[in-house]
Each structure stands twice: as C-alpha cells, then as structure tokens.
Amino acid sequence: xxxxxxxxxxxxxxxxxxxxxxxxxxxxxxxxxxxxxxxxxxxxxxxxxxxxxxxxxxxxxxxxxxxxxxxxxxxxxxxxxxxxxxxxxxxxxxxxxxxxxxxxxxxxxxxxxxxxxxxxxxxxxxxx
Amino acid sequence: xxxxxxxxxxxxxxxxxxxxxxxxxxxxxxxxxxxxxxxxxxxxxxxxxxxxxxxxxxxxxxxxxxxxxxxxxxxxxxxxxxxxxxxxxxxxxxxxxxxxxxxxxxxxxxxxxxxxxxxxxxxxxxxxxxxxxxxxxxxxxxxxxxxxxxxxxxxxxxxxxxxxxxxxxxxxxxxxxxxxxxxxxxxxxxxxxxxxxxxxxxxxxxxxxxxxxxxxxxxxxxxxxxxxxxxxxxxxxxxxxxxxxxxxxxxxxxxxxxxxxxxxxxxxxxxxxxxxxxxxxxxxxxxxxxxxxxxxxxxxxxxxxxxxxxxxxxxxxxxxxxxxxxxxxxxxxxxxxxxxxxxxxxxxxxxxxxxxxxxxxxxxxxxxxxxxxxxxxxxxxxxxxxxxxxxxxxxxxxxxxxxxxxxxxxxxxxxxxxxxxxxxxxxxxxxxxxx
Numbered sequence: 001x002x003x004x005x006x007x008x009x010x011x012x013x014x015x016x017x018x019x020x021x022x023x024x025x026x027x028x029x030x031x032x033x034x035x036x037x038x039x040x041x042x043x044x045x046x047x048x049x050x051x052x053x054x055x056x057x058x059x060x061x062x063x064x065x066x067x068x069x070x071x072x073x074x075x076x077x078x079x080x081x082x083x084x085x086x087x088x089x090x091x092x093x094x095x096x097x098x099x100x101x102x103x104x105x106x107x108x109x110x111x112x113x114x115x116x117x118x119x120x121x122x123x124x125x126x127x128x
Numbered sequence: 129x130x131x132x133x134x135x136x137x138x139x140x141x142x143x144x145x146x147x148x149x150x151x152x153x154x155x156x157x158x159x160x161x162x163x164x165x166x167x168x169x170x171x172x173x174x175x176x177x178x179x180x181x182x183x184x185x186x187x188x189x190x191x192x193x194x195x196x197x198x199x200x201x202x203x204x205x206x207x208x209x210x211x212x213x214x215x216x217x218x219x220x221x222x223x224x225x226x227x228x229x230x231x232x233x234x235x236x237x238x239x240x241x242x243x244x245x246x247x248x249x250x251x252x253x254x255x256x257x258x259x260x261x262x263x264x265x266x267x268x269x270x271x272x273x274x275x276x277x278x279x280x281x282x283x284x285x286x287x288x289x290x291x292x293x294x295x296x297x298x299x300x301x302x303x304x305x306x307x308x309x310x311x312x313x314x315x316x317x318x319x320x321x322x323x324x325x326x327x328x329x330x331x332x333x334x335x336x337x338x339x340x341x342x343x344x345x346x347x348x349x350x351x352x353x354x355x356x357x358x359x360x361x362x363x364x365x366x367x368x369x370x371x372x373x374x375x376x377x378x379x380x381x382x383x384x385x386x387x388x389x390x391x392x393x394x395x396x397x398x399x400x401x402x403x404x405x406x407x408x409x410x411x412x413x414x415x416x417x418x419x420x421x422x423x424x425x426x427x428x429x430x431x432x433x434x435x436x437x438x439x440x441x442x443x444x445x446x447x448x449x450x451x452x453x454x455x456x457x458x459x460x461x462x463x464x465x466x467x468x469x470x471x472x473x474x475x476x477x478x479x480x481x482x483x484x485x486x487x488x489x490x491x492x493x494x495x496x497x498x499x500x501x502x503x504x505x506x507x508x509x510x511x512x513x514x515x516x517x518x519x520x521x522x523x524x525x526x527x528x529x530x531x532x533x534x535x536x537x538x539x540x541x542x543x544x545x546x547x548x549x550x551x552x553x554x555x556x557x558x559x560x561x562x563x
Contacts (some may be wrong), residue, residue: 024440039383049166049299049354068376072162074373077316077382077409098171099409100294101314104372116296118276119164120256127319127363127406128173 039079043095051121055093057102058113066088069111072102097123136162136460137273138251138431139297141168143446144432145290146242147186147453160282161251161274164258168246169239172436173317173410175358175365176309177340178233178445186454187245193487196235197360198338199228202331206394208345208355209517213394221234224337232358232365234319242336262287262301262428270301270427286427286460290453293411293433303428304421307436309376310502311415313353313469315369316382320389320402325360330398331359342443347389347512349380351412352505356443357398360553364399366494368388369412371502382409412445413438417495423482424475429456437487441494447485455481496561507554511545 057080059069070088072081077120078095081102091102105112116122138149141163165171183190202219212348223229247253263272263281272478276533284409285396289298293312298304322330331339341357348354368389375382389395413436415417419435423429428488431437432449439448457477460470468474482488519538542551 037211042383042404045318045406046408047285071376071379074379074381075147075314075372077314079383096293097312097407097409100307100411101372101409103294103296104309104411105376108306114296115260116164116258119258120166122171123408124166124170125173125236125406125408127234128169128171128176128239128408 039077039095041063043078043097046064046097047096047124047126048094050094051120052116053118055091056115056117056122057091057093057096059089059091060111060113062088062111066109066111068106068109075101075105077101093117132282134252134282135159136286136288136466137162137197137282137284138288138290138432139273140290140292141165141239141243141246141253142290142432142449143239143242144170144434144449144453145288146239146246148288148290148457149246150186150242150249150432151454151457152461153246153251155457156250156449157461157464159251159469160284161246162251162257162259162273163253163255164244165255167240167255168243168253168323168506169236170416173408174235174237174446174561175367175443176233176357176446177236177277177358177443178231178238179444180227180229180231182447182454183451184227186450186512190475193241195233195261197232197234198333198336198526199223200230200232200340200451201333201337202339204339204341206341206343206345207513207516208343208392208394209349209514210346211393212230212517213343213345213392214516214520230417232340232360234360234363234365252333258368259291259297262297262303263353264301266551268426270425273297285464286429286461286475288294288453288456289428289430289434290432290449293413293436293438295430295434296432298421298430303425304430307411307413308341308419310373311412311413311419311436311498312372313369313412313440313453314372314375314382314409315367315412316386316409317365318364318386318404318408319406320364320399321362321405322399322402326401327359327362327364327493333359336361343389343392343395344509345517346510347385347392348374348386348505348509349378349379350506350510351375351378352502353385354443354508355395357395363405364402366395366399366505371414371505374505375428412440414440414498416440416498417488417491418498420488420491422455423479424473428468428474429460431456437491439490439494441497442490448491451485451487452482455485455487482523493563495562500557504554504557507546507550512554515542522529527560 135157206213351374436446
C-alpha cells in the first residue's frame with residue numbers, strides 16, 4: 001500500500017490530498033474486509049500536510065503480531081493498520097486523524113511507538 | 129534555546145489552554161502558548177456544544193463576535209433498536225432568550241476566534257510547534273518545555289498542560305499514566321452539509337434555533353456508547369462513540385458503526401442528500417472522578433481533557449476544560465502576586481479551588497456511573513433498548529389484543545430477559561450511581 005500526494009481542486013484548492021493506491025505486488029486479500037463504510041472515501045474529505053520525514057507512529061518489528069496489534073486492523077478509525085503478505089502488521093500514517101486510539105491500546109505493551117506529528121504536519125481540520 | 133523567559137507556558141490551544149492563557153495574560157503575566165496545529169483549532173475535535181456560562185466568565189461579551197452556530201431550543205434523547213426510536217424530547221421557548229445558555233459551534237472556527245482573544249490579551253501564541261518533552265531541573269521540578277523547533281528549549285516558572293485527552297507529555301514525564309482503554313471512548317464524526325432551509329425544515333427550527341439528538345441503544349451493538357446529531361447553521365455534526373476497550377474486545381469498526389447509525393431509519397431522512405466535508409475522530413475521557421490524575425506538582429498543572437475532566441453522563445467536557453483552565457490560571461496569578469514560587473504545595477491552591485467548583489462536585493456525584501455502564505453494557509445498551517422498543521410498539525399498535533394481556537406479555541418479556549432479581553439489581557445500581 002502506498003500513499004501518493006495529489007492536488008484536489010474540487011475539495012481544497014492548493015492543498016495536498018492523498019489517494020490510496022494499490023501497488024503491483026500487493027494482493028487484495030491482505031486488505032481486511034469491511035463491507036460498510038469506505039474509509040478511503042471518508043479520508044478523502046480531509047486535508048493533510050504529509051510529512052516526508054519519519055512517521056509519527058512506528059510498529060515494533062515482530063514475527064507474529066500480538067492480539068493488541070491485530071485489534072488495530074479494525075479499531076483504527078482511519079484504517080492505517082494493515083496486515084502485509086508476511087503476516088506482519090504495518091502502519092501507514094498518512095491518513096491518520098491523530099485520535100490516539102492505537103496509543104491507548106498498543107503503546108504501553110511496546111507494540112508501537114507513538115508521538116504527535118511534527119508541528120504543522122498531519123491532519124488539518126477545517127471544522128473539527 | 130529561546131533566551132526569553134516566561135511566567136507561564138501553556139501547552140495546547142483547546143478550551144482549557146485558551147482559558148488558561150487568556151486569564152493569565154489578562155492579569156499581566158508573560159504567557160507563551162504552544163500549539164502543534166497550523167492555527168489554534170486545526171487539531172481540535174468536538175461535537176460540539178458550547179456552554180455559555182463558562183465562557184461568559186472569561187469573555188462576558190462573547191456573543192458580539194464569536195462564531196456561534198445555533199442556540200439550542202430542543203434536546204432529544206432517543207432509545208433506539210434496529211428500526212425504531214423511543215424519544216424523550218424537551219423543547220422550550222424559554223431557550224429563545226436574550227443570552228442563550230447553549231450553542232452549537234464548529235470547533236476549528238470557534239477556537240480560531242478564541243485564540244485571537246488570547247493574543248489580544250497579550251499572550252504570545254506559537255503555532256506549528258509540537259512540544260516533545262518537559263524540561264526538569266536536578267530536583268525534578270518542571271522548568272520549561274522542549275519543542276520540535278530548532279533550539280526549542282523554552283523556560284518558564286510554570287507549565288500548564290492543556291494537551292488534551294491524548295496528552296503525551298505528562299505520561300512521558302511520569303506525571304500521570306496513559307489513558308486506559310476502558311476509561312476513554314473513541315468517537316468518529318462526519319460533517320454533513322445541507323441548506324439552512326433544509327435543516328430548519330427537517331428539525332422544526334427557525335432563525336438561529338438549534339437542536340441536539342442523542343441516541344443510545346442497539347446502534348452501539350452492545351458496547352458502551354452513544355450517537356449524536358447536532359444541528360449547525362448549514363451543516364449537521366453526526367457521530368458515534370464507544371469505549372475503546374469495547375472496540376478492542378468486539379472487533380467492531382468505528383466507521384462501520386457510523387455507517388449503520390447513518391442508515392438507521394430514524395436518522396437517514398435527516399441527512400438525506402447532504403454533502404460530507406470532513407471525517408474526524410477523537411478520544412473522550414469516560415473514567416470520571418476515579419480516573420482524575422494528580423492535578424499539579426512542582427512547576428506544573430494539568431487542565432481539561434488531559435486531566436480526564438469530563439462529565440460523560442451529561443456530555444459536558446469543554447466547559448470543564450474552560451473552567452479548570454481558568455481556575456488553574458487564577459491560582460497561578462494568586463501565587464505570582466504573592467511572589468511565591470510555583471511549588472507543588474503552592475499550586476495545590478488550584479486543586480482546592482477546583483474541588484470547590486462544579487467541576488469536581490459533578491464528577492464526584494457520578495463517580496460510580498462509569499463502572500456501572502461499562503461493566504453492564506450488554507444490558508444497558510442492547511437488551512433494555514430492545515425490550516423497551518418492543519414494549520412501545522406493542523403499546524401503540526392496535527391489534528385487538530386486550531390491554532391487560534399486552535401488559536402481562538410486556539412484563540414477561542422483561543423478566544425473561546433479565547429475571548426479577550436482575551431487573552431489581554439494575555434499578556438499584558442506577559439509583560445508587562445516580563445519587
């Protein structure tokens with residue numbers, strides 16, 4: 001899964017918006033099935049300033065994901081957590097809406113490291 | 129390092145931080161407020177309802193220029209099952225008063241205005257700056273903050289932590305724990321835009337009249353949670369929240385829940401044809417009185433959501449944040465005026481003043497409520513709403529069944545689902561927790 005930065009004049013002229021694109025080597029089978037609520041569509045409403053630097057959330061390298069980490073595949077409201085083809089949980093923070101749910105569930109156990117994005121970066125709420 | 133030294137640094141520009149920064153700046157303290165968003169408000173998420181009384185104490189004439197949406201004239205509580213809602217509606221023309229008591233607001237816009245007042249009062253507001261840690265001296269006293277800007281160490285006599293429900297600084301410094309999964313809810317929200325006339329017609333409103341709908345029942349699928357619908361001028365804030373621990377346990381998705389709530393037959397017609405312009409998520413402190421951490425220490429105080437000050441039963445949070453921010457600031461100003469140091473002992477004045485306010489009194493009143501609702505969520509958020517909805521339908525449907533027989537069947541359905549002792553103890557539990 002890869003995020004690309006695009007311009008979207010319809011929603012927010014002059015600001016970076018992202019669309020999620022599937023890369024060639026990734027199978028659709030790895031995407032958790034969620035029949036209701038297309039999160040990608042929802043995130044498309046939002047404005048973001050994407051930081052090209054280090055991600056503000058990091059998943060600890062693992063061989064088998066812990067139940068806490070696996071619960072994030074469903075609990076993350078922006079669906080930033082996904083299972084890769086090796087069975088590892090990965091996080092892509094570009095669509096993160098900075099709620100902190102994964103911090104509450106996974107930080108104490110060391111499954112993830114969590115910080116806020118650098119000043120000015122991340123989601124930019126128009127309404128909040 | 130910024131050589132300049134401040135009387136106080138306020139971390140965060142939400143309701144609590146703005147209230148604190150404004151109060152201190154107005155009283156002549158040299159205040160620096162740090163905010164990670166591009167402007168104050170750009171990271172802030174709330175339903176949102178503004179409680180006028182608490183803002184009046186800070187900005188008496190706020191109605192003149194604050195970006196308010198609608199003043200509330202009606203409150204609807206709904207108990208819902210899959211296809212119905214049973215409502216308790218309260219509407220009063222008394223709320224069409226000169227100085228209305230509650231307003232819907234849009235936080236990003238409101239907070240920008242609030243921040244302007246903070247600047248006008250003389251505080252320095254620095255945005256796009258994330259505070260990464262608290263600076264401590266060799267005795268462990270908090271003496272300032274480190275930010276993600278180059279040479280970003282800044283010193284002050286006291287640091288006001290208004291970093292929100294998911295504040296990381298206090299935890300990193302060992303001043304308080306992380307929010308626990310069974311003590312915070314995750315709410316997701318969408319902004320649905322419609323014409324003003326459409327909103328007026330659908331909600332029976334005119335002028336700047338506004339309305340709130342709060343819904344509990346099968347929409348949370350047995351989890352401790354609630355849906356909400358707030359009418360703004362030209363949009364509707366619609367969302368749903370449940371305990372993080374419940375999401376973790378059940379594997380339900382927040383957006384799945386939101387979609388179901390939107391499709392509920394009582395909700396769908398209200399937002400039909402709307403244009404969604406934003407999707408947001410935020411944590412809400414739900415632990416109540418028992419989850420309040422230490423509120424002050426050597427060189428620091430914590431206010432608002434960061435201190436878990438939220439009345440989940442009455443859905444009041446921003447007013448507790450504003451009040452705790454103001455009271456913390458007043459305490460700091462008093463200490464300053466005595467030329468006394470910002471020690472834990474002196475700052476405990478904030479604790480004492482807060483204890484005397486509605487903030488702690490209200491939270492204390494409901495101290496047992498969170499545990500009750502969180503441990504019996506299946507009963508309170510699924511079983512009872514289903515039983516209640518069925519009973520209401522039987523009551524209003526005219527089908528030739530004698531009324532006495534209907535009543536017997538209703539009672540039987542309750543006893544079958546919860547048993548006599550279960551019904552009795554649920555009633556007792558609620559009565560006790562409500563006291």
